[in-house]
Amino acid sequence: MFLTKKLSSSISKAILSTAKRTNTLRRPLSDDKPTINTSQDFIHLQEKNSQHDFPHVWLRDNCQCEKCFHVESKSRIINWKYFDVNTKPSDVQLTKDNIEIKWDDGHLSTFNLKWLHERSFNKSDRKNYTENVYKLKKKQWSKNQFDSIFKKFKYDCLINENEELKRWLESLSIYGVALVTDVPSSSDSCRRLASRVEFIKRTHYGEEFEVKAKPGTTNVAYLASNLQLHTDLPYYEYKPGTNLLHCITQSNSSGGENLLCDGLHVADQIRRNKPANYQMLTDVQVEWEDYGEEDGNKFHSMYRSPVICLDKNGDVARINYSTPQRGSHLDVSVDGVKPWYESLKIFTDLIHEESAHYKMSEGEMLCFDNRRLLHGRTEYSDTDQNVRRVIGAYVDWDFINSRLRVLNNK
Amino acid sequence: MFLTKKLSSSISKAILSTAKRTNTLRRPLSDDKPTINTSQDFIHLQEKNSQHDFPHVWLRDNCQCEKCFHVESKSRIINWKYFDVNTKPSDVQLTKDNIEIKWDDGHLSTFNLKWLHERSFNKSDRKNYTENVYKLKKKQWSKNQFDSIFKKFKYDCLINENEELKRWLESLSIYGVALVTDVPSSSDSCRRLASRVEFIKRTHYGEEFEVKAKPGTTNVAYLASNLQLHTDLPYYEYKPGTNLLHCITQSNSSGGENLLCDGLHVADQIRRNKPANYQMLTDVQVEWEDYGEEDGNKFHSMYRSPVICLDKNGDVARINYSTPQRGSHLDVSVDGVKPWYESLKIFTDLIHEESAHYKMSEGEMLCFDNRRLLHGRTEYSDTDQNVRRVIGAYVDWDFINSRLRVLNNK
Numbered sequence: 001m002f003l004t005k006k007l008s009s010s011i012s013k014a015i016l017s018t019a020k021r022t023n024t025l026r027r028p029l030s031d032d033k034p035t036i037n038t039s040q041d042f043i044h045l046q047e048k049n050s051q052h053d054f055p056h057v058w059l060r061d062n063c064q065c066e067k068c069f070h071v072e073s074k075s076r077i078i079n080w081k082y083f084d085v086n087t088k089p090s091d092v093q094l095t096k097d098n099i100e101i102k103w104d105d106g107h108l109s110t111f112n113l114k115w116l117h118e119r120s121f122n123k124s125d126r127k128n129y130t131e132n133v134y135k136l137k138k139k140q141w142s143k144n145q146f147d148s149i150f151k152k153f154k155y156d157c158l159i160n161e162n163e164e165l166k167r168w169l170e171s172l173s174i175y176g177v178a179l180v181t182d183v184p185s186s187s188d189s190c191r192r193l194a195s196r197v198e199f200i201k202r203t204h205y206g207e208e209f210e211v212k213a214k215p216g217t218t219n220v221a222y223l224a225s226n227l228q229l230h231t232d233l234p235y236y237e238y239k240p241g242t243n244l245l246h247c248i249t250q251s252n253s254s255g256g257e258n259l260l261c262d263g264l265h266v267a268d269q270i271r272r273n274k275p276a277n278y279q280m281l282t283d284v285q286v287e288w289e290d291y292g293e294e295d296g297n298k299f300h301s302m303y304r305s306p307v308i309c310l311d312k313n314g315d316v317a318r319i320n321y322s323t324p325q326r327g328s329h330l331d332v333s334v335d336g337v338k339p340w341y342e343s344l345k346i347f348t349d350l351i352h353e354e355s356a357h358y359k360m361s362e363g364e365m366l367c368f369d370n371r372r373l374l375h376g377r378t379e380y381s382d383t384d385q386n387v388r389r390v391i392g393a394y395v396d397w398d399f400i401n402s403r404l405r406v407l408n409n410k
Numbered sequence: 411m412f413l414t415k416k417l418s419s420s421i422s423k424a425i426l427s428t429a430k431r432t433n434t435l436r437r438p439l440s441d442d443k444p445t446i447n448t449s450q451d452f453i454h455l456q457e458k459n460s461q462h463d464f465p466h467v468w469l470r471d472n473c474q475c476e477k478c479f480h481v482e483s484k485s486r487i488i489n490w491k492y493f494d495v496n497t498k499p500s501d502v503q504l505t506k507d508n509i510e511i512k513w514d515d516g517h518l519s520t521f522n523l524k525w526l527h528e529r530s531f532n533k534s535d536r537k538n539y540t541e542n543v544y545k546l547k548k549k550q551w552s553k554n555q556f557d558s559i560f561k562k563f564k565y566d567c568l569i570n571e572n573e574e575l576k577r578w579l580e581s582l583s584i585y586g587v588a589l590v591t592d593v594p595s596s597s598d599s600c601r602r603l604a605s606r607v608e609f610i611k612r613t614h615y616g617e618e619f620e621v622k623a624k625p626g627t628t629n630v631a632y633l634a635s636n637l638q639l640h641t642d643l644p645y646y647e648y649k650p651g652t653n654l655l656h657c658i659t660q661s662n663s664s665g666g667e668n669l670l671c672d673g674l675h676v677a678d679q680i681r682r683n684k685p686a687n688y689q690m691l692t693d694v695q696v697e698w699e700d701y702g703e704e705d706g707n708k709f710h711s712m713y714r715s716p717v718i719c720l721d722k723n724g725d726v727a728r729i730n731y732s733t734p735q736r737g738s739h740l741d742v743s744v745d746g747v748k749p750w751y752e753s754l755k756i757f758t759d760l761i762h763e764e765s766a767h768y769k770m771s772e773g774e775m776l777c778f779d780n781r782r783l784l785h786g787r788t789e790y791s792d793t794d795q796n797v798r799r800v801i802g803a804y805v806d807w808d809f810i811n812s813r814l815r816v817l818n819n820k
Contacts, residue, residue, distance in 0.1 A: 041748055055747040062738045074701040075734030079638060080758050085751045121744035130741060134697070134712060198709075199612060204812070228489060236808045238648040285722060287544070291484045299608075300815035301808060302544060312695060312716075324485030328472045331540060334531035337465040338451055341495045348490050398646045398711060402614070405710035 034113070036094045043092060043099065045116065052120045059101065060087045062119075063109040133408075135401060136173040138372070140265040146356035149175045155183045155365070158193060165196055166407040168367075169400055172242060176369035177260060179358075183246055183365045190244045190365070190393035198399035201240050203233060204292065204299045211245070211390040213382055224388075229259055229351050229376040232394075234320035235288035235301040240394030243370050247360035251388040256380035257359040261351045263319035263372050267308045269350060270343075277343035281308045284340045288320055289327035304331065307347060318371045321351070360390075370394070444523070446504045453502060453509065455526065462530045469511060470497045472529075473519040543818075545811060546583040548782070550675040556766035559585045565593045565775070568603060575606055576817040578777075579810055582652060586779035587670060589768075593656055593775045600654045600775070600803035608809035611650050613643060614702065614709045621655070621800040623792055634798075639669055639761050639786040642804075644730035645698035645711040650804030653780050657770035661798040666790035667769040671761045673729035673782050677718045679760060680753075687753035691718045694750045698730055699737035714741065717757060728781045731761070770800075780804070 034047045043059065045052040061078065063069065070077045084105075091102040099116065101109045118129070131137040141149045151171045157164040158180065171178040183189045190208055194200045200207040213224040233239045250256060271278045285304040292299055311317040332340060351374050360366055368375060380388055444457045453469065455462040471488065473479065480487045494515075501512035509526065511519045528539070541547040551559045561581045567574040568590065581588040593599045600618055604610045610617040623634040643649045660666060681688045695714040702709055721727040742750060761784050770776055778785060790798055 042744070053744045055744060055751075057751045058740065058747050061751065070734070073734065076736060077734060079636075080733045080755075081638070081762055083755065083758070085748070085755045119739055121740075121742075121747070123743070126739075126741050129739060134714065134739075198614070198707075202609060202612070204608070204809075226489075228491070238806055238808055283722075297608075298816045299809075299812045300819070301812045302815070303808070304544065306722075312693075323490045324480070324483065324487060326486060329529055329536075329539060329544075330468065330531075331536050332531075333533070334452070334463045334465060337468050337531070338495070341465075341467045341471065345490075345493065345495045348493070352491055396648055398648055398713070399614075399709075402709045402711045405712070406708045409710070 034094065036092060036099060038089060038092055043089070043101075045099070045113075050122070052116065052122060052125075054116065054121070056088055057085050059089075059109065059111065060084075060103060060107075062111075063107070064111065064115070065107075065109060067107075068109075133405070136170060136404070138176065138264060139174050140268055141175060141262050142265055143261070143354045143356050146260070146358075150177060150179060150356075150358070151175075152179045152181050155180050155189070155193070159196060162407055162410060166404065169197070169404050169407070172367055172369060172400065173404065176262060176264070176372045178367050180244075180365035180367060181363065183363050185248055185363060187248070187391055190246050190391055193244065193365070194393055194395050197395050197403045199395075201394040201396045203236070203240065203394065204290075204294055204297075204301065206294065207393060209392050211392055212387055224380055224382060226255075226379040227377040228323050229261060229355060229374040230322035230324070231263070231319055231374055232322075232370050233290070233301075234305070234322050235290045235303045235325055237303050237305075238396075239303075239318070239320075240370050241397035242367060242395050242400065243375070244365055244367050244393045244395065245360070246365040246391045247362055247389075248391060249387060249389040250360060250362050251380040251382060252386045253381045253383075255378040256388055257357045257378045258366060259355040259357055259374075259376035259378070260366075260368065261355040261374045263308075263321070263351070263374055264316050266347065266350045266354055266374075267316045267319065269354075270308075270346060274343075274346055276339075277346050278308070280336075280340045280343035281347060282306050282310050284330075284332050284336065286320065287327035287329045287331065288322065288325050290325050302327065307344065316372070319374065321347070321374055371397070444504065446502060446509060448499060448502055453499070453511075455509070455523075460532065462526065462532060462535075464526065464531070466498055467495050469499075469519065469521065470494075470513060470517075472521075473517070474521070474525075475517075475519060477517075478519075543815070546580060546814070548586065548674060549584050550678055551585060551672050552675055553671070553764045553766050556670070560587060560589060560766075560768070561585075562589045562591050565590050565599070565603070569606060572817055572820060576814065579607070579814050579817070582777055582779060582810065583814065586672060586674070586782045588777050590654075590775040590777060591773065593773050595658055595773060597658070597801055600656050600801055603654065603775070604803055604805050607805050607813045609805075611804040611806045613646070613650065613804065614700075614704055614707075614711065616704065618801055618803050621802055622797055634790055634792060636665075636789040637787040638733050639671060639765060639784040640732035640734070641673075641729055641784055642732075642780050643700070643711075644715070644732050645700045645713045645735055647713050647715075648806075649713075649728070649730075650780050651807035652777060652805050652810065653785070654775055654777050654803045654805065655770070656775040656801045657772055657799075658801060659797060659799040660770060660772050661790040661792060662796045663791045663793075665788040666798055667767045667788045668776060669765040669767055669784075669786035669788070670776075670778065671765040671784045673718075673731070673761070673784055674726050676757065676760045676764055676784075677726045677729065679764075680718075680756060684753075684756055686749075687756050688718070690746075690750045690753040691757055692716050692720050694740075694742050694746065696730065697737035697739045697741065698732065698735050700735050712737065717754065726782070729784065731757070731784055781807070 032048045034045060037044050042053045042055055068078045088104050089101045090104045093100040097113055099111045153168045158168055168178055191200060232243060283306060285306055287302060287304050290301045305320050307320055308316055309318040382388060442458045444455060447454050452463045452465055478488045498514050499511045500514045503510040507523055509521045563574060563578045568578055578588055601610060642653060693716060695716055697712060697714050700711045715730050717730055718726055719728040792798055
């Protein structure tokens, strides 16, 4: 099943002979048909309005023949222990739909032109694929834009209709927030919806968790007092990707409103207006921490990470913010402490300025991106007859993104 | 419960008056007793052989009084919306065990000296805390060192003895590999052991998964042919932290051996000897990908990440390598393709050179760090009477590190 032949290393003669053949392969541009030619390391596909260059080594690595690619598992089965990165074509042919390559060791590969186009190395093609297939491009929003981006979806439609499920997940991906309405007043409504994506992420607090005022709690979320803006579980390296908060009973008292702030937007404001503070917030690693006990099981979670985490492209990948769960250890030289606190204060002021308010009604489920949004809750007061009760659950982005790709391919 | 008073902003007079008081607080060094003094932004604790500086803002933020700190949840409950980063002490006293501070708004804080020492900003103290409390420092190993670092633990002892459980998790943390012996031949042995840590990580492949030759599989791991060195599920952002592989039935045929290679060691070799290739392997984001279907549920996982992922300190945080699950899209300019492949080949050659072999016996469970180690398996051949059967499960580092901290505090 595995290709175990050692491919011969490249030979300059082959390159020369390929270069010669290039002339016979090239078709005149005037008839608007594509042409190909071959250089030292590339095959160049020339079309009417564009050129696509494909490296020899990439083509050989991605040969789609059955010796190199296992169709059922859609997996490369070339044994890379014996792969030759200097392999060269000895013959290249362009047909109507394919490029056919004979390699210097005699191996044959056929590449469909459409398949190649989808994998073009041109910058605009790569960007298009990145933002539409790999992951949807996020759009930031300010407090004033909240009403226009806050989309509503009926629970039943999400359970029964794939198109509606897709639109809900797209809203969550692009804006980081969406509301589900007409949710059955059952404690497994989060679970049923999560199972439409994949499954609930389990944490130290279980799968579903109940948010209501609890005496003697080991978590400040279970107090009726105001819950400051925060992200959930910043002390996990694998912090929950999205929150589903299903309101079973809302408080009749004033308060109990949710606050929602787009951390992407706040980060972008600080990046533009306070670059030195942005630097501190993206550089200094904070120790997020949680001690607790759930069902008799003790835990002590810790994770070091900046408030604003950037990915390799410099885009915001994750926001961490939780005053109760910010540990007292700070791994920074003592002179860096005050400048960091000043930066944290700028961040804190801005998330309060940029927070939208929304009070869930019974039968609504607030869904948001926990790696991006900050959320909080204003103080409320329960009575014996009216105990605010919310059921929460988490779903991770690995599964949301997978579900979106599957739905898009239907 | 929350501190809602707005603290007054700093006043230069307060600084001056604090500076004056410093002289009265300072005790002579000659009697070896600690002394304190205060400067613009710091309290300085002078001891016989060391000095510890604590920023005012950090002290105020970490006040341990009941208005600022909720003991049951071990959480800061200062309302940061109103926090003043320029707050100053108006009076500081050193007692036998504590530093007592009166702040310029009248608030009082008491800090235990032992508590402060544990949070010292001195570089060596921070390093000590980082490597012993935050996370254990990893030690890399070469193929030749494998026998000496490969520790064995009896299953029953892990289930019943906390000290042994701790030693097993320490081995996994430090060396990334450990063997469990005398494992009951039951399909829930992984689950029982995982529950001693916390719980199994669920993936698209379920919680436990069975590795045996399966016809028509959508995953190459379920073939009897050789399984090339790889890390599991590189196409998850939250890729499983550790693998537990419990051998229920081993193949009597030759082969079926596991290969194990320390990715940390290989990365370090390339960093030292081939810095340009190291740069490519840590920079270029590869698209890891898996299409599949499990129990009728389709998935399409993707995650972009370099082969060698570095953390903010430049240390290796994660290794991604899996030829079957390396996607055909490569988001890099076309000129960067061949140099990257050359670097991948160097990595590939080195992981083969640096792989130790170990053939599990029935009743053994091989445990390893999936973010660090590469593993593979040599080809084997089943007979009708002898079908190799391994049950696997994953446990994430968030939970292993938490369990280790709890065990260390007992």
